Amino acid sequence: xxxxxxxxxxxxxxxxxxxxxxxxxxxxxxxxxxxxxxxxxxxxxxxxxxxxxxxxxxxxxxxxxxxxxxxxxxxxxxxxxxxxxxxxxxxxxxxxxxxxxxxxxxxxxxxxxxxxxxxxxxxxxxxxxxxxxxxxxxxxxxxxxxxxxxxxxxxxxxxxxxxxxxxxxxxxxxxxxxxxxxxxxxxxxxxxxxxxxxxxxxxxxxxxxxxxxxxxxxxxxxxxxxxxxxxxxxxxxxxxxxxxxxxxxxxxxxxxxxxxxxxxxxxxxxxxxxxxxx
Amino acid sequence: xxxxxxxxxxxxxxxxxxxxxxxxxxxxxxxxxxxxxxxxxxxxxxxxxxxxxxxxxxxxxxxxxxxxxxxxxxxxxxxxxxxxxxxxxxxxxxxxxxxxxxxxxxxxxxxxxxxxxxxxxxxxxxxxxxxxxxxxxxxxxxxxxxxxxxxxxxxxxxxxxxxxxxxxxxxxxxxxxxxxxxxxxxxxxxxxxxxxxxxxxxxxxxxxxxxxxxxxxxxxxxxxxxxxxxxxxxxxxxxxxxxxxxxxxxxxxxxxxxxxxxxxxxxxxxxxxxxxxxxxxxxxxxxxxxxxxxxxxxxxxxxxxxxxxxxxxxxxxxxxxxxxxxxxxxxxxxxxxxxxxxxxxxxxxxxxxxxxxxxxxxxxxxxxxxxxxxxxxxxxxxxxx
Amino acid sequence: xxxxxxxxxxxxxxxxxxxxxxxxxxxxxxxxxxxxxxxxxxxxxxxxxxxxxxxxxxxxxxxxxxxxxxxxxxxxxxxxxxxxxxxxxxxxxxxxxxxxxxxxxxxxxxxxxxxxxxxxxxxxxxxxxxxxxxxxxxxxxxxxxxxxxxxxxxxxxxxxxxxxxxxxxxxxxxxxxxxxxxxxxxxxxxxxxxxxxxxxxxxxxxxxxxxxxxxxxxxxxxxxxxxxxxxxxxxxxxxxxxxxxxxxxxxxxxxxxxxxxxxxxxxxxxxxxxxxxxxxxxxxxxxxxxxxxxxxxxxxxxxxxxxxxxxxxxxx
Numbered sequence: 001x002x003x004x005x006x007x008x009x010x011x012x013x014x015x016x017x018x019x020x021x022x023x024x025x026x027x028x029x030x031x032x033x034x035x036x037x038x039x040x041x042x043x044x045x046x047x048x049x050x051x052x053x054x055x056x057x058x059x060x061x062x063x064x065x066x067x068x069x070x071x072x073x074x075x076x077x078x079x080x081x082x083x084x085x086x087x088x089x090x091x092x093x094x095x096x097x098x099x100x101x102x103x104x105x106x107x108x109x110x111x112x113x114x115x116x117x118x119x120x121x122x123x124x125x126x127x128x129x130x131x132x133x134x135x136x137x138x139x140x141x142x143x144x145x146x147x148x149x150x151x152x153x154x155x156x157x158x159x160x161x162x163x164x165x166x167x168x169x170x171x172x173x174x175x176x177x178x179x180x181x182x183x184x185x186x187x188x189x190x191x192x193x194x195x196x197x198x199x200x201x202x203x204x205x206x207x208x209x210x211x212x213x214x215x216x217x218x219x220x221x222x223x224x225x226x227x228x229x230x231x232x233x234x235x236x237x238x239x240x241x242x243x244x245x246x247x248x249x250x251x252x253x254x255x256x257x258x259x260x261x262x263x264x265x266x267x268x269x270x271x272x273x274x275x276x277x278x
Numbered sequence: 279x280x281x282x283x284x285x286x287x288x289x290x291x292x293x294x295x296x297x298x299x300x301x302x303x304x305x306x307x308x309x310x311x312x313x314x315x316x317x318x319x320x321x322x323x324x325x326x327x328x329x330x331x332x333x334x335x336x337x338x339x340x341x342x343x344x345x346x347x348x349x350x351x352x353x354x355x356x357x358x359x360x361x362x363x364x365x366x367x368x369x370x371x372x373x374x375x376x377x378x379x380x381x382x383x384x385x386x387x388x389x390x391x392x393x394x395x396x397x398x399x400x401x402x403x404x405x406x407x408x409x410x411x412x413x414x415x416x417x418x419x420x421x422x423x424x425x426x427x428x429x430x431x432x433x434x435x436x437x438x439x440x441x442x443x444x445x446x447x448x449x450x451x452x453x454x455x456x457x458x459x460x461x462x463x464x465x466x467x468x469x470x471x472x473x474x475x476x477x478x479x480x481x482x483x484x485x486x487x488x489x490x491x492x493x494x495x496x497x498x499x500x501x502x503x504x505x506x507x508x509x510x511x512x513x514x515x516x517x518x519x520x521x522x523x524x525x526x527x528x529x530x531x532x533x534x535x536x537x538x539x540x541x542x543x544x545x546x547x548x549x550x551x552x553x554x555x556x557x558x559x560x561x562x563x564x565x566x567x568x569x570x571x572x573x574x575x576x577x578x579x580x581x582x583x584x585x586x587x588x589x590x591x592x593x594x595x596x597x598x599x600x601x602x603x604x605x606x607x608x609x610x611x612x613x614x615x616x617x618x619x620x621x622x623x624x625x626x627x628x629x630x631x632x633x634x635x636x637x638x639x640x641x642x643x644x645x646x647x648x649x650x651x652x653x654x655x656x657x658x659x660x661x662x663x
Numbered sequence: 664x665x666x667x668x669x670x671x672x673x674x675x676x677x678x679x680x681x682x683x684x685x686x687x688x689x690x691x692x693x694x695x696x697x698x699x700x701x702x703x704x705x706x707x708x709x710x711x712x713x714x715x716x717x718x719x720x721x722x723x724x725x726x727x728x729x730x731x732x733x734x735x736x737x738x739x740x741x742x743x744x745x746x747x748x749x750x751x752x753x754x755x756x757x758x759x760x761x762x763x764x765x766x767x768x769x770x771x772x773x774x775x776x777x778x779x780x781x782x783x784x785x786x787x788x789x790x791x792x793x794x795x796x797x798x799x800x801x802x803x804x805x806x807x808x809x810x811x812x813x814x815x816x817x818x819x820x821x822x823x824x825x826x827x828x829x830x831x832x833x834x835x836x837x838x839x840x841x842x843x844x845x846x847x848x849x850x851x852x853x854x855x856x857x858x859x860x861x862x863x864x865x866x867x868x869x870x871x872x873x874x875x876x877x878x879x880x881x882x883x884x885x886x887x888x889x890x891x892x893x894x895x896x897x898x899x900x901x902x903x904x905x906x907x908x909x910x911x912x913x914x915x916x917x918x919x920x921x922x923x924x925x926x927x928x929x930x931x932x933x934x935x936x937x938x939x940x941x942x943x944x945x946x947x948x949x950x951x952x953x954x955x956x957x958x959x960x961x962x963x964x965x966x967x968x969x970x971x972x973x974x975x976x977x978x979x
Contacts, residue, residue: 014783021776022793025851029796031819032808048822095704104697110705117712119965123913123934124958127941127951128718129711134729151707181696210801212916213934217942228803232920235807243811250804261799265792272798273859330874351880363875367894376890380880388886442879 036060036247043243060248067237067245070252072223073230077256080145080226081205087150088204089197096159097185101171111160117153123213130217144218145226149208155200162196163189202271209257227253280341280354280449280482281306282327287336289322296322298506299336304450309476309483311493314503315529320486323503324452327484329353340449351380356443357452360459362435364427370438371410371423377446378406413445416478433464440475450482457492469496490530494518502526524639527569533598533611536575540568540638548638548648551605553582557633557648566646567639572598574635575612577621581628585610588624592617601627719958722951729945741952751953753928754936757842761849761932762911768850769907770900773857778892780858781865782884791862795855802852806917809848810835835921838929845917845930853910857903864899868892898972905968909961933957 034050035043037057042049064070098104099111125148133144166189174188190197212228219225225233231246231253238246261268282304289297296319304310312320325331327338329350338345345353356377364373379388382402387393414420417437427435436456443451453472457465473496476483487493493500494514501511502525510522521527527535541549544563548555555568577599585603597617600609612629614620621627633650640646723741727734745751780790797805812819813834821831834844872891881887915934918924924931924939937957941950 011783011785014779015785018776018779018786018790022790025794025797025855027819028805028808028812028851029800031812032805035811044817046816046822046825048819048826091703091707094700098697098700102694102697102700104694107697110701113708113713114704117708119962120712120716121909121913121958121961123915123937124719124954124961125712125715127722127947127954128715130942131718131729131947132710132715148711151704151711153708153712156704181700185700206799210803212803212919213938216919217938228801228916231801231804231807235810235920243817247808247811250807253804254800257799257801258796261796262792265788265795268799269791269795269859273856273863325874328874328878330877349882350877351882355878357874357878359871359875361869361871363869363871365872365875365890365894367897376876377879380886385883385886442875446879 032247032250035243036251038244040242040244056244057248060244061252063242063245064234064249064252067242068230068234068249069223070230070249073225073227074252074256076224077209077227079142081208083142083146084149084208085201085204087146088152088155088200091150092152092155093159093190093197094182094185096156096163097181097189099156100160100163101166101168102181114153114156118157126214126217133218139218140220140224142224145215145224148214152200152204155204158200159193159196162193166192198267199271202268206257206268206272282450282482282484283337283339283342284323284327285337285339287323287326287338288334289319289326289331290334296506297326297333300503300506300508302501302508302511304482304484307480307482308498309473309485309496310499310501311485311487311497312501312503313487313490313493313529316488318503319506320488320503321454324357324454324484324486328355328357328452351377354446354449355452356446356448356450357454358436358439358443358456360455362427362439362456362459364435364438364442366427369424369426370414370419370430373427373438374410374413374441374445375406377442378409381446382406409445410441413441416444417441432460433468436460436468440472444475444479448481450484451479453483453485453487455487457487457489465492472496491532494530500530502529504529521637522645524567524569524643524645527637527639531571533572535569535571535637536610538568538570538606538610540566542566542638542646548636551583551603555631555633555636557636557638557650559638559646559648561640561646565641567641567643569637569639570631570635572611573613575610575629575631577612577614577627577629579628581630583610583630584626584628586624587621587627590620590623592620599627601629719951719954722948723955725948725951727948729947734948737948741949744949745952745956750928750931750936754924754931754933755956757929757931758912758914758933760842761846761914762908764843764846765849765853765911765914766904766907768846769853769857770904772850772854773903774861774896774900776854776858777861777865778888780862791859794858797852798855802916803920805852806848806920809851810921813844836926838926841922841926841930845914845922848917849911849914853907857907860899860903860906861896864896865892868895901968901971905964908964912957912961912964 030050034052037055037060038052039054039056039059042052042054042056099107099114129148130139133139133147138144138147170188170192171184174184179187209226210228211226212232215226215229216232219229222233231250234249235246284300284302284304287297287300288295300323312323314320322331326333329345329348340353340355365376368376382405383393383399387396387399387402393399410423411420414423417440419434419437419441422430422434422438427438430438439456456472457468460468469492472483472485476496485493485497494517497514499511500514500517502509502517504523504525510517510526512520517526517530521530524537528537538550540551540555542559542561542563542565543549546558546560548557548559548566548568550568583603585601585606587599588602588609589600591598591600594617597614597620599612599614599621601612602609610629633648636648638646638648724736724738725734726737726740776790776794780787811817813821815821815831815833815836820834824831832840834840868891872895873887876887876890879890881890913934914932915938918930918932918935919938922930924935933953934957937950937953940946940953
């Protein structure tokens with residue numbers, strides 16, 4: 001398989017195959033960009049072409065933002081994902097520390113419970129949680145969007161794995177310095193776990209930014225819509241006419257994550273495939 | 279059985295030259311070790327011989343025929359890896375059988391279910407079974423045939439790896455640091471077993487190791503490689519007693535050979551730390567290094583050189599005295615045969631060595647020939663000065 | 664002298680006392696702190712996960728509807744209704760079909776791409792990024808792009824087909840093809856995820872095994888694959904298949920936005936049915952029963968993974 005300095009035929013074949021596949025994978029993105037840059041007349045024509053004759057991207061974007069409050073929806077996405085992640089860290093890290101480093105009655109039983117909960121798919125608990133939130137009167141609010149996800153059993157599992165590798169001596173030294181157990185979590189464990197927390201953060205933000213099911217269920221008000229809901233709504237309103245602005249809106253919705261991804265690919269891939277680390 | 283010739287072999291990875299022109303002829307049936315510090319290129323050389331890497335330039339000939347472009351499996355060589363490289367999902371039996379199955383069964387016959395139905399297969403399988411069982415007997419692993427590598431100890435895995443090599447009846451065996459992963463006792467035991475194996479099989483063994491003790495005890499010849507160059511090839515005795523390069527002298531032998539800074543005087547005599555050594559050389563005057571093995575350093579009251587005892591190592595059967603001397607960066611190490619008569623730590627001590635014990639190397643590290651003056655003359659000189 | 668002895672004594676005692684105080688910290692104080700630290704997590708777990716899990720099972724035995732003043736325990740009636748409902752069986756069949764198409768597709772392609780990328784050294788980072796991009800991009804947005812691409816008149820796909828002289832088709836509007844169109848989108852989206860998992864698996868295969876295989880006579884890429892790559896990828900493959908299956912079972916977004924289960928229920932899937940029953944018709948009890956069936960499938964997949972998983976791991 002190794003040639004002596006010449007360009008190996010396999011190398012060429014490999015690139016051809018991978019590039020062909022890459023083209024297929026990118027086609028929706030390219031087509032989205034292309035359509036978002038075309039005026040209505042060019043979109044509704046049987047003449048297929050990639051580069052628009054008349055560059056209409058700004059027009060379509062303007063139309064999209066006029067029809068739908070895209071900034072607001074992006075902001076909602078930001079508020080919701082950041083809140084969820086922050087609360088997840090607040091809840092999961094202390095618990096993970098306790099499971100990893102402290103001895104207490106019922107520790108193993110409780111942790112088995114945590115592991116069991118990882119297996120529960122989000123759709124399974126939807127109905128009762130919905131009914132609970134309805135009872136509490138918090139449906140159709142940020143609380144409804146955030147509260148159910150503040151408990152991330154996966155996060156607890158992940159951080160516990162990581163915390164177990166922290167040397168006990170470090171913790172004892174902190175205790176001797178008079179730091180409380182709670183303080184240890186934030187001042188000793190967290191700094192050593194930044195990479196793991198980052199990976200988890202990426203995993204959490206991506207999952208909840210892209211979540212469609214739950215916001216669809218709990219929201220009614222338009223001003224609270226998260227990005228996926230917003231773009232679905234846009235499509236429903238347009239009902240097959242304004243593809244230009246629709247594609248432009250889709251572009252805006254996926255842009256934050258895609259741009260962040262392109263800047264930090266390795267971290268993203270690590271974070272999202274974290275489930276593989278199990 | 280094969281004679282292997284390596285001609286002007288060079289290998290570069292990107293811009294780093296790993297092998298800088300190696301020439302070596304390996305005799306048919308001999309046990310030769312490739313020794314050198316880590317990173318010297320010995321494993322790369324072995325892989326090139328095996329065909330796992332292509333060389334940048336130069337030739338490899340096996341039995342007078344060039345093997346350029348010949349696939350590893352077609353070269354009829356077998357290799358035992360440092361990590362054993364046993365297939366974890368196959369039993370010991372299947373592991374050893376792999377090369378036989380690859381060679382004797384066609385791709386179709388090897389197909390999982392379909393292959394078993396083909397007519398000739400059963401006959402071939404029976405022959406394979408006989409071969410595998412024979413090799414397993416030879417290596418005393420018959421009881422392990424059904425187990426998987428994960429269930430074996432290090433030594434057992436090693437034997438399976440050797441078995442997989444033997445069963446192919448190759449022209450030569452290539453060993454890539456096979457004992458590095460074993461503990462000291464097991465290593466000593468396996469050394470003897472591999473030497474024994476060579477006597478039985480009488481096939482060419484090329485053995486790569488960084489452990490000079492292994493090379494010294496097992497091989498018929500040693501090839502010392504340092505920084506991609508073959509510095510010296512010879513029998514263990516020749517390498518030890520007659521090193522051509524100071525790097526060889528320093529690499530072989532434990533503890534390391536003592537290297538004294540010295541001078542070649544214009545009258546041909548050697549001078550070490552201000553004292554004359556009664557060995558003459560015809561080389562030009564200049565700086566040189568005079569090396570003496572620890573076992574040739576003699577501790578005596580009238581010794582020409584002096585120093586203080588800075589460290590003692592008592593191994594029970596022998597002992598080493600480390601002497602700090604003025605003019606020497608590192609302590610001089612002397613071997614003492616009777617540990618019951620050790621000098622005290624911190625004591626002043628004098629030492630010397632016979633003229634025929636010195637190995638002299640010029641400023642470039644190359645060996646300079648010396649001839650010793652007769653001992654009587656030396657003793658007379660010692661009494662005087 | 665005596666003072667020195669007592670001084671030494673003092674030194675000897677102090678560390679011991681400290682050590683005892685320490686272990687006390689680890690037990691008494693440690694326990695209290697531990698309960699305090701885990702309390703929020705445990706409470707939320709019970710409230711949002713375990714409670715609802717029990718709740719959904721309990722609900723499935725009631726006829727509760729959202730907004731109703733009371734409800735009754737009706738035993739297995741929901742299940743009886745479900746098993747008699749034609750829509751349920753269609754939904755189940757469609758879901759199983761979706762899984763049966765997407766899992767092999769996404770796993771095989773993910774493996775193939777991973778192998779291709781690993782078989783050479785050029786542009787690995789670029790390919791990894793490109794193939795992983797669909798996993799990242801919001802599915803709803805991309806699904807809408809796909810919808811336009813599949814547009815009967817102006818879509819890219821039909822345009823290319825027509826240019827090649829083939830028939831165009833109303834992919835999402837035809838009952839024969841709607842589900843399969845969704846399958847294609849599903850494979851497109853999942854492929855990169857599987858690829859990354861396989862890449863991690865490939866990278867962890869010890870290189871020396873390939874050397875040994877080469878020397879043993881495994882000359883072709885196919886025999887190297889059979890002898891080394893495929894067996895060593897065993898655990899990863901199992902993992903990828905199960906994860907893909909679980910995620911495929913949860914398919915919802917594309918159905919809800921693009922087809923709403925149509926045309927004529929040809930793309931109706933389990934979670935969509937559950938959503939419709941639970942959140943459009945608010946028949947909570949019945950929807951809960953559907954959820955339980957869904958859970959049963961998922962749990963059996965996870966069980967399968969644990970059982971098979973123990974067998975597959977090989978220690979090198």
